[in-house]
Amino acid sequence: xxxxxPGNGHIMTKxxxxxxxxxxxxTCVATIASAASREENLAAPIVGVEDAVxxxxxxxxxxxxxxHATKVVVHLEVKEIEGRLADGVRxxxxxxxxxVPGKFIRVREGDLVEMHLDNHPGNKLPHNxxxxxxxxxxxxxxxxxxxxGHTSVFSFKALNPGLYVYHCAxxxxxxxxxxxxxxxxxxxxxxxxxxxDHEYYLMQGDFYTQGANGEQGLQPFSMAKTIDEKPEYxxxxxxxxxxxxxxxxxxxxxxTVRLFVGDGGPNLTSSFHVIGEIxxxxxxxxxxxxxxxxxxxxMIPAGGAAMVDFKTSTTGTFIIVDHSLERAFNRGALAQxxxxxxxxxxxxxxxxxxxxxxxxxxxxxxxxxxxxxxxAAKDKAQRIELGAGVFANNCQACHQADGRGVPEAFPPLxxxxxxxxxxxxxxxxxxxxxxxxxxxxxxxxxxxMPAWDLxxxxxxxVLTYAYASWGNSGLEVTxxxxxxxxxxxx
Amino acid sequence: MRRGAASLAFAAAVAFAPAALASAAGExxxxxxxxxxxxxxxxxxxxxxxxxxxxxxxxxAFRLDVEPVTDADFLAFVxxxxxxxxxxxxxxxxxxxxxxxxxxxxxxxxxxSGDEPVVNVSxxxxxxxxxARGARLPTTEQWEYALADAGRHQAEVRxxxxxxxxxxxxxRPPVIGREPPNGYGVADMVGLVWExxxxxxxxxxxxxxxxxxxxxSALVCGGAAAGATDATDYPGFMRFSLRSSLKASxxxxxxxxxxxxxxx
Numbered sequence: 001x002x003x004x005x006p007g008n009g010h011i012m013t014k015x016x017x018x019x020x021x022x023x024x025x026x027t028c029v030a031t032i033a034s035a036a037s038r039e040e041n042l043a044a045p046i047v048g049v050e051d052a053v054x055x056x057x058x059x060x061x062x063x064x065x066x067x068h069a070t071k072v073v074v075h076l077e078v079k080e081i082e083g084r085l086a087d088g089v090r091x092x093x094x095x096x097x098x099x100v101p102g103k104f105i106r107v108r109e110g111d112l113v114e115m116h117l118d119n120h121p122g123n124k125l126p127h128n129x130x131x132x133x134x135x136x137x138x139x140x141x142x143x144x145x146x147x148x149g150h151t152s153v154f155s156f157k158a159l160n161p162g163l164y165v166y167h168c169a170x171x172x173x174x175x176x177x178x179x180x181x182x183x184x185x186x187x188x189x190x191x192x193x194x195x196x197d198h199e200y201y202l203m204q205g206d207f208y209t210q211g212a213n214g215e216q217g218l219q220p221f222s223m224a225k226t227i228d229e230k231p232e233y234x235x236x237x238x239x240x241x242x243x244x245x246x247x248x249x250x251x252x253x254x255x256t257v258r259l260f261v262g263d264g265g266p267n268l269t270s271s272f273h274v275i276g277e278i279x280x281x282x283x284x285x286x287x288x289x290x291x292x293x294x295x296x297x298x299m300i301p302a303g304g305a306a307m308v309d310f311k312t313s314t315t316g317t318f319i320i321v322d323h324s325l326e327r328a329f330n331r332g333a334l335a336q337x338x339x340x341x342x343x344x345x346x347x348x349x350x351x352x353x354x355x356x357x358x359x360x361x362x363x364x365x366x367x368x369x370x371x372x373x374x375x376a377a378k379d380k381a382q383r384i385e386l387g388a389g390v391f392a393n394n395c396q397a398c399h400q401a402d403g404r405g406v407p408e409a410f411p412p413l414x415x416x417x418x419x420x421x422x423x424x425x426x427x428x429x430x431x432x433x434x435x436x437x438x439x440x441x442x443x444x445x446x447x448x449m450p451a452w453d454l455x456x457x458x459x460x461x462v463l464t465y466a467y468a469s470w471g472n473s474g475l476e477v478t479x480x481x482x483x484x485x486x487x488x489x490x
Numbered sequence: 491m492r493r494g495a496a497s498l499a500f501a502a503a504v505a506f507a508p509a510a511l512a513s514a515a516g517e518x519x520x521x522x523x524x525x526x527x528x529x530x531x532x533x534x535x536x537x538x539x540x541x542x543x544x545x546x547x548x549x550x551a552f553r554l555d556v557e558p559v560t561d562a563d564f565l566a567f568v569x570x571x572x573x574x575x576x577x578x579x580x581x582x583x584x585x586x587x588x589x590x591x592x593x594x595x596x597x598x599x600x601x602x603s604g605d606e607p608v609v610n611v612s613x614x615x616x617x618x619x620x621x622a623r624g625a626r627l628p629t630t631e632q633w634e635y636a637l638a639d640a641g642r643h644q645a646e647v648r649x650x651x652x653x654x655x656x657x658x659x660x661x662r663p664p665v666i667g668r669e670p671p672n673g674y675g676v677a678d679m680v681g682l683v684w685e686x687x688x689x690x691x692x693x694x695x696x697x698x699x700x701x702x703x704x705x706x707s708a709l710v711c712g713g714a715a716a717g718a719t720d721a722t723d724y725p726g727f728m729r730f731s732l733r734s735s736l737k738a739s740x741x742x743x744x745x746x747x748x749x750x751x752x753x754x
Contacts, residue, residue, distance in 0.1 A: 082658040092656045121587060122659040124684070124744045125728065126735030147735040148742045149587055170735075171727035220656035223648070223724045 036109060036190055038159040044069040044110030051075075052113075054103035057237045058249060060201045060260055061106045064188050069110030076103060077118040078127045078146075078168075078181075085207060085233060086240035086332065087392040088216040093238065094125070094168070094179040100238025101203035101264060102166070102183025107158050109187050114155040115140060121149035127176065128152070132164040132303070133185050141169035161189040163286030163305040165262050174266040178208055178226050180238055182264030184305055189288055196309060197255035204272075204300070204322060204333060205238065205264040206231035213331060214393050229267040233332050234322060240332035241392060245401035248317070253341035256311045259320075265302030271323035272306065273297040274337065276316065276348075283307035297323050315343040317406060319397075334397055351408045376457055380464065380476050387465025390458045398449075403470040411440040411447070414470030423477055424485045426463055430454075432487025456482040520675035521753055524551040527635040528719055530726045549635045554628055555748035557666040557678055558685060559619060561592075562604035564611065567619045569596060574615055583614035587741045605665040607683045607746040613738035616686045620749035627688040628750035630733070637679045639672040647672075651680040651725035663744070680725065683746040690733040 036044070049071040055061040076096045083100075085091040096102025107113055117129050126147050130139035134156045137143075143154035167173075168181035184203065208226040209219035213233060225231065237243055251257050263270045279295040286305040300306050320335040321328035328334045343350075377383035392401070399405050403414035413419055418440040419426055433451035437444065452459070456479040463477040526546040568574045568589075575595040576588055590610050591599050598604060611619075613627075620626045628636070637647065650669070664682055671677040679685070720726065736745075 080659050092658060120659075122743050124655060124659060126732050145731070145735050147732075147737075147740050148744065149585075150735075150740065171731045172724040175724050175728075218656060220653045223652055223722070227722055 041069075041110040041159045042157055046071050046112045049073065052105060052107070054097065054105060055201060056097070056099050056103065057101050057201045057203060058243055060104040060184075060186070060199050063192060063195075063199075064106060064108045065192070066108055067190075069108065069112070071112045071114060072107050073114045073116070074105055075116045075118060076129065077120060078123060079120050080123045080125065082218065084239050085209070085219065085235075086214065086389075088386075088389040089209070089211075089214070089240075090218040091207065091209065092179070092218070092221075094127070094176060094181050096129070096166075096168075096181060096183050100180035100182075100205065101201070101262065102181070104183060104201050104260070105166070105185040107185070107187055109158050109161045109190055111158045111187075112155055113158055114153065115144070116151055116153050117144045117146050118151045119146040119148050123148040125176075126170055127168050127181065128170050129166055130169040131156070131166040131185055133158060133160065133162070133166070133187050135159055138169060139166075145170060158187045161187045161288055163187075163260055163262075163283070163307050165264065165303050165305055167264060167303070174226055175221065175223070177264055177266035178206070179221060180205065180264075182262065184260055184262045186260065193258075193288075193307075194309070196258040198249070198251050199258045199260065200249050201260050202236050202243070202320070202335060203238075203262040203264055204234065204236055204268075204270045206266065206268045207233040207235065209233065214389070216389065226266070231268065231331065234268060234327035235332040236320065236335045241334075241396070241401075243320070243335035244396070245336070248336035248338045249320075250338050250340065251312050253312050253315050253339055253344065255341075256309065257337070258307060258309045260305065260307055261300060262305040263300040263302050267302060268322075268324075268327070269302055270300040270333075271297050272300050272308070273321050273323040274308075274310075275319040275321060277310050277312070277318050277337075279308040279310050281309040283309075312339045313344060313347045315339050315341055316348075317400075329397060377461055380468075383461045383464045383476065384468045386458075387461035387463070387468075390454070390462040391465055394452065394454070395462065403466070407443070408445075411438065411443070411445045413466050413472070415472065416440055419466065420473045423463065423467070423475060423481070426466075427459065427477065427482050427485040428487050430459055430463065431482070431485075451487065456486065459486065518556045519553040519749075519751065520556050520671070522549075522552050522554055522632070522636050522674050522676070525549055525635070525640065527631065527638060529631060530634060530719055530723065531730060547631070549631060551753035552628070552632055553751040553753050554632070554636050554674075554676055555750070556671060556676055558607035558683060558746045558748045559616075560604060560666060561598050561606050561608045564589075564608040564619065565596065565598060565604075567622060571618070571622060574618060579615065581739075583739055584612040585739050585741050587743075588612060588615065590741075591743075599662075603662070605667070606663045607666060607678075609663060609683055609743055609746050610741040611686075611745070611747065612741050613686050613690065613736070615741075616747040617688070620747075623749060625749040625751040627686055627747060629689050630687040630692065632750055633679075633685065633687050634729075636672075636674055636676050639674055639676075642673040647680060648723065648725050651728075654681045655728075659743070663746075683744050684729070684732055684742070686745065686747040687733065688750075690736055691738070 047068045047070055052072045052074040053061040078096060079098050080092060080094050081098065082090055082092050093100050119127055126145055128141045128144040128146060130141040132139055134140045136156060140154055140156065144152040146152040164185050166183050166185050168176040170176050182203065184201065208222045209232045210222045211219045233240060235242065243249060261272055273296065280293060282292050282295045282298045284292060284298060284306055286307060298306050298308060316339055318337040318339060320337060322333035377386050398410040399413050403412060405412040418438060430452050434447040434449040436447050438447045459482045460477045460479045467473055467475050527549050528546045572578060576592060577595050579588055587610050593599060617627050666678050669677055669681065
């Protein structure tokens with residue numbers, strides 16, 4: 001019971017200990033002492049005033065160490081800004097504080113929170129804020145409808161500890177949320193949270209662009225797709241690849257990690273999962289009293305949040321996904337946690353044998369971008385540039401942004417003898433898929449890659465990009481090459 | 491639609507009598523014929539439990555400016571009516587961003603801005619301008635009726651509106667006259683700027699837009715949008731929520747106006 005998780009035992013309640021001795025251990029959890037009652041929080045005297053320390057994802061602000069309630073002044077500036085949604089895809093986000101998700105707000109139960117909602121004068125729209133941590137009409141929205149160039153102020157007493165979503169609630173609400181207007185507010189219990197080595201902030205959201213997934217350029221919002229609940233992108237922290245590669249979350253083996261995870265929606269729930277990790281503790285729906293242990297996947301509703309804690313047990317790259325998997329692998333809901341330090345072969349052996357197994361054949365991976373919309377490169381430089389976008393949208397999840405792949409799982413492209421030896425084999429591999437043992441740079445892989453049903457132009461661009469990157473041979477692959485050598489789909 | 495008045499007005503100091511304003515404006519108003527119109531929102535009396543059923547209402551014929559009022563138009567107005575210059579306008583009637591992009595009381599941002607819609611004007615200033623022309627701001631129903639255009643090309647109108655929201659802010663407003671006029675002969679109602687209406691605050695009693703039982707609010711959304719006649723008309727919601735957020739002294743970088751008159 002929580003034994004692998006130092007630090008979460010010291011605040012068990014006496015009641016909990018007694019029950020644990022007498023009853024089912026699994027029903028009584030090491031958790032935060034029961035919070036103060038709402039009446040106590042309402043009556044808690046306010047001592048002093050301070051400006052809130054806000055956090056930009058993936059970093060929440062530091063824990064609160066006060067032993068009393070205070071007045072916390074929060075300034076959130078609403079900005080409508082253009083930014084990156086995916087490689088080559090721009091979008092006009094509406095933000096609480098300049099980024100998606102909005103600033104992470106951290107207060108203590110009993111605090112008096114004074115919210116200042118500043119709507120930047122350059123904005124087109126009125127906005128407001130509904131904090132799920134508020135007891136009051138509209139969660140604050142009724143008091144905060146704010147015209148561009150104006151500021152609204154209201155205050156609320158943080159009566160209920162928990163992890164809460166906040167969002168804009170101006171009509172049409174779904175559009176304001178779909179454009180990125182959500183964030184998390186943590187109302188810490190007065191005892192604080194169990195200490196961990198790393199705290200991170202992730203928030204999932206679905207995006208609805210007029211162009212199909214991967215279509216380049218500034219993409220306006222699609223009202224029709226929003227109403228149909230058919231997003232083109234489902235992402236963590238506001239963009240495809242926001243939290244991968246050198247922006248991945250990090251920890252060392254043996255350290256404890258806490259993820260504050262919210263789902264802004266507007267429409268999709270999240271089947272939140274970290275591949276290769278088991279959550280030691282989940283605080284479902286952001287509540288601190290009925291926690292659960294040893295959880296694989298936790299459901300996070302749109303407009304809801306959860307807190308998950310786990311201790312890393314070995315090294316490697318751990319992929320964070322919405323386990324409704326099309327969203328992860330086709331729409332962007334994928335982040336990474338990189339755990340360094342010393343690996344533990346007892347916890348996880350790595351591959352110990354390598355046998356050929358023939359499944360029924362490779363599947364065909366339908367790429368999301370229709371052939372008619374593939375942009376045509378004018379020269380090799382442009383081919384490389386366009387290929388980088390194709391790579392990021394289709395290949396990077398396995399072969400990694402640095403082309404090094406994942407040992408024992410996905411072969412490297414960087415300095416790859418297999419790739420550089422034969423460009424026509426490369427064309428056949430990408431277009432026809434692979435289902436065989438192969439040796440790349442002396443390492444054995446059980447090659448299993450789907451066939452990519454991408455246009456000739458995209459295949460040429462992505463291969464030229466791969467050849468131009470990571471110390472590879474630099475040769476160019478043209479659409480004519482691909483046309484001549486591609487494996488035709490059945 | 492471009493009038494090329496920029497250079498003339500930029501030179502400023504063109505004495506403008508209200509009568510001259512009215513006659514110049516008369517040439518670029520469109521006559522909107524009378525007709526039936528189903529309001530986007532159902533208005534509910536304060537003592538009623540729910541909004542009345544949707545009924546089409548009759549809109550008598552009226553006249554409406556073909557284009558939003560431009561910087562050049564407004565410069566002529568403040569030249570003739572110095573009490574509406576930026577340095578003199580009363581704080582009761584205009585907030586601190588009134589005409590904030592102008593270089594001075596009687597100078598536009600530059601010669602090219604004459605054909606841009608005037609922005610950063612309050613309701614009071616806009617209504618004063620229209621009155622000087624013998625006109626007034628259109629009512630919300632008149633404005634929405636003109637945009638509805640008897641149902642012509644509404645999908646395109648919504649798309650143009652949504653695409654405007656996707657355009658990054660901070661750039662200059664686009665000039666008037668790029669889009670062809672609608673079936674009534676009125677142009678640029680969406681895609682350039684928001685526009686003041688005479689009774690913008692009639693729908694704006696409550697700020698919580700999702701409350702279907704709000705005592706006073708007609709702006710009931712909540713996604714279910716119990717009070718809206720078309721829950722899929724996002725731009726419609728946005729126009730009404732923008733109006734709800736305003737007070738008559740407010741000015742905004744993306745808010746302009748046009749004038750209306752009774753039809754002869």
